[in-house]
Amino acid sequence: MARTPPVTVTRVRLWRWRRNPLRRHSDAVEAWIVLACWALAVIIGGFAGLAAAHTSQSAFAERLVHVHAVSAVLTDDAARTPAAGGSYDDGRVWASVHWTDADGSAHTDRAKVLPGAPAGTRVTVWTNQADRIVPAPVTGTGADLQSALTGALVAPVAGALVWGAGWLVRGRLIRRRMAEWDEEWRQIGPRWGNLSGGRG
Template structure:
């Protein structure tokens, strides 16, 4: 008795893009949905990430342009120990400083300095166009890093959102296709059973 060798099943890659008797219109539509989803994930993510990074970098550049550094001096000795805080303190203490603006006017204000700094110590402070003390801007390196991280986060979020939308569309189409198959089987199922049992 001759044994029939087992049939080897070959998996065809990208079968939805090739003409074959089993390919349906829904398969072609699904293939286009998958392709469009991945294109939008890549391009949309890249565009969103780049736009976000450029926007953040522009904001940091504008912030640096609006402030400038001044050299100030302590008017009194700084406290030797920082006050007990809630955990958000940076180890520095508040002290009064005096500086001379570019127009020659003298200003006094409070800023943070290292504990124990004696009166007359020079510190760098940052002022705005109104000669008011403001927080120091991010350095160029820090701004670049923050912009890059923002861009990566925006690109990832956009990619996930687009992929989720494409997955939902594909899932809805699959459910519709299964519903159509169910309806079609209800229609031809009895005929198939009659044919299989030898009925006429």
């Protein structure tokens, strides 16, 4: 008994773009949607990444306007070892510092300094408009790097959202096409059975 040779299926690339009797209008629409999704995902993702990087850079520049560096003096000896158990340990310790503004007003606050620094040591601290010590602003290469990383994170997320929206539209088209096939089979199926029975 001769064996039936296995059926080989050849994938035809870009078949939705080629004229053939099996291609439906919905196939062509789906092809355009897929192409548009890829293009929009790349374009919108790129623009979103650039916009996020620019916004981040502007935020760094804006913060730099509202803070300024002052020279302060330690009022007490700094601790020799950082406190354990902190969520973020940069190796420095908190110490009390004192400084005088340009208008002569004196201020005291706590700032991060190197461990073991003796009283009277001069340190540079950053203050806001309310004369409170704030973290040093991100500037230069650090600001550029953080802005670039922000853009690099936002770009693929925006592109993925666009692609996801297109995938939902494509899914609706596929369900609609399957419903059309079911309807056509309900119409043709009985006749197909009659034709097959007539041949026997």
